Amino acid sequence: MSQNKEWKPISEIARAVVAGDDSAVTLVKDSLARIEDQADYNIVIQSCDERALARAEQIDEAVKRGENPGRLAGVPFIAKDNFLTLGSETTAASNILRGFKAPYQATAIERLEAEGAICVAKANLDAFAHGSSTENSDFFTTKNPHDPTRVPGGSSGGSAAAVALSLVPFALGTDTGGSIRLPAAFCGVVGYKPTYGLVSRSGVIAMASSTDVIGPITQSVADAGLVLDCMAGVDSRDSTTLEPVEHDYAEVDAVDLTGKKIAIIKELMPSSLPDSIRDNINSVVEKLKKKGAIVEEVSVSSLSLALACYYIIVPAEISSNLSRYDGQRYGYSDSSATSLLDSYKMSRSKGLGKEAKRRIMIGTYVLTSGYYDAYYRQAQQVRTKLISEFADIFKKYDAILSPTAPSTAFKIGEHTQDPLEMYLTDVMTVAANLTGIPAISLPSGSDNGLPIGLQLMAKQHADIDLLRLANSVEELLS
Amino acid sequence: MAKLSKEDVLKLAELARITLDEQELASFQEEISEVLSYVEQLQGVDLSQQAPTSQVTGLENVMREDVIKDYGYSRDDVLSNTPELTKAGYIKVKRVLS
Numbered sequence: 001m002s003q004n005k006e007w008k009p010i011s012e013i014a015r016a017v018v019a020g021d022d023s024a025v026t027l028v029k030d031s032l033a034r035i036e037d038q039a040d041y042n043i044v045i046q047s048c049d050e051r052a053l054a055r056a057e058q059i060d061e062a063v064k065r066g067e068n069p070g071r072l073a074g075v076p077f078i079a080k081d082n083f084l085t086l087g088s089e090t091t092a093a094s095n096i097l098r099g100f101k102a103p104y105q106a107t108a109i110e111r112l113e114a115e116g117a118i119c120v121a122k123a124n125l126d127a128f129a130h131g132s133s134t135e136n137s138d139f140f141t142t143k144n145p146h147d148p149t150r151v152p153g154g155s156s157g158g159s160a161a162a163v164a165l166s167l168v169p170f171a172l173g174t175d176t177g178g179s180i181r182l183p184a185a186f187c188g189v190v191g192y193k194p195t196y197g198l199v200s201r202s203g204v205i206a207m208a209s210s211t212d213v214i215g216p217i218t219q220s221v222a223d224a225g226l227v228l229d230c231m232a233g234v235d236s237r238d239s240t241t242l243e244p245v246e247h248d249y250a251e252v253d254a255v256d257l258t259g260k261k262i263a264i265i266k267e268l269m270p271s272s273l274p275d276s277i278r279d280n281i282n283s284v285v286e287k288l289k290k291k292g293a294i295v296e297e298v299s300v301s302s303l304s305l306a307l308a309c310y311y312i313i314v315p316a317e318i319s320s321n322l323s324r325y326d327g328q329r330y331g332y333s334d335s336s337a338t339s340l341l342d343s344y345k346m347s348r349s350k351g352l353g354k355e356a357k358r359r360i361m362i363g364t365y366v367l368t369s370g371y372y373d374a375y376y377r378q379a380q381q382v383r384t385k386l387i388s389e390f391a392d393i394f395k396k397y398d399a400i401l402s403p404t405a406p407s408t409a410f411k412i413g414e415h416t417q418d419p420l421e422m423y424l425t426d427v428m429t430v431a432a433n434l435t436g437i438p439a440i441s442l443p444s445g446s447d448n449g450l451p452i453g454l455q456l457m458a459k460q461h462a463d464i465d466l467l468r469l470a471n472s473v474e475e476l477l478s
Numbered sequence: 479m480a481k482l483s484k485e486d487v488l489k490l491a492e493l494a495r496i497t498l499d500e501q502e503l504a505s506f507q508e509e510i511s512e513v514l515s516y517v518e519q520l521q522g523v524d525l526s527q528q529a530p531t532s533q534v535t536g537l538e539n540v541m542r543e544d545v546i547k548d549y550g551y552s553r554d555d556v557l558s559n560t561p562e563l564t565k566a567g568y569i570k571v572k573r574v575l576s
Binding site for chain 1: 487490491493494495496497498502506509510512513514516517518519520521523525528529530531532533534535537540542547549550551555556558559560561562569571572573574575
């Protein structure tokens, strides 16, 4: 683990820039130097140094003119490389998009820039965000900052490792089935998955449109709230976006835990859970009870079906979303093809990695007429059952507490021979995506030097309540 | 479940516009069969009371005015990644009929 100095809270960094006590150029140069120093961890696909420095200069000049560049003035960040950005390529860590230069930026990036934040680099991921370890990146595997022989989790592994190594104060990830929370847990940082639709996904490379969300990976809950607040809200370019119920996600003051009702779901504490994780969760439960919280165990019977449901619905949506990579409009195109059909097939076969192909084919299978009712429709019905069972829990409880992952970070190569084993890594996280609820992973101690992640979930649109509760739990854990 | 045959996998690949080499064919036959066996656990569940869900926040038919908006990028910007364009600026593809 590196000796990089931790960043101050984001609000303090920005305040210092606005006050003229620090400069955006200094911050960006510092961040770029840290990225270069830690190149061995394989975190960054490409830096946006030229554009970042130019923007930093503009921000410093604005400050000199007496203007306020915003709540994230001069704050450097790293975006997962499935966000479209100007000033660098956008590859989704896939060969088929190698060299792709986005013609416009993701709304999330635009909104962060409007508050003065500066994107300094693009982080590694499992290609197209298909994976739990970054080992499915077509380029390289990111190493876990706590043990370089282990994975950082995925798919936003580069983003989480970047924050763990203090390369930047925050990073952006995407979460389709746990892709923010799992790497946050494995790397010992905070990862936030908002309510479905709270943050626009325009300009983010689609994986599974009915579960994809965007969220921050940060050093603290307060930082996550601030970054979320800057990104949230309706966008005419993403028709699934919601008007935020509570606008000020930056106000995440800790709450009194007395009388808070927290559910532990039996199915998320399976007998296969390592003792270190079980003991860790139990010790947090004890601390919560001492603070006056009411913690009870409940059962969600359909939860045992959530992962199977997920691995039908998500590949189905992937097979549809990835049909656009056909070698005609953008991306790798095989020039030796002699007919259009051959061009599709050859471009996709050479440009897509093994996991993308596997998921496209699983998705194609479950959508094939004849199998549609038995797989896809059945999964959509299980999804309804899961939603109603979670709704029942949230009638009685403020939040659900669970481990984020069934293990700590595993060894590089440990699960690559068995895709199903790898899929099982997502068992604790997929339910939040299938039901659209917000969820957060907090660092909660460690086992043999490897971080343990604690997950809190709340009902849809209760993002502010979840962040405040998480802030109190964060205090409790520190 | 019945394990996928090589022909099943090849048919899927054809539908998905992917060609497979021998090694991929063999490993996908195993792996996709394994994943399908896993997800088949849903098939015994009684779901007669459950409507299917495709959208989780309840939004329906989000409409907007049909007007052109300027998002700050041009047609040329959008086509700048295209492998092959005609002189007139259209996307050029290989012939459709052989």
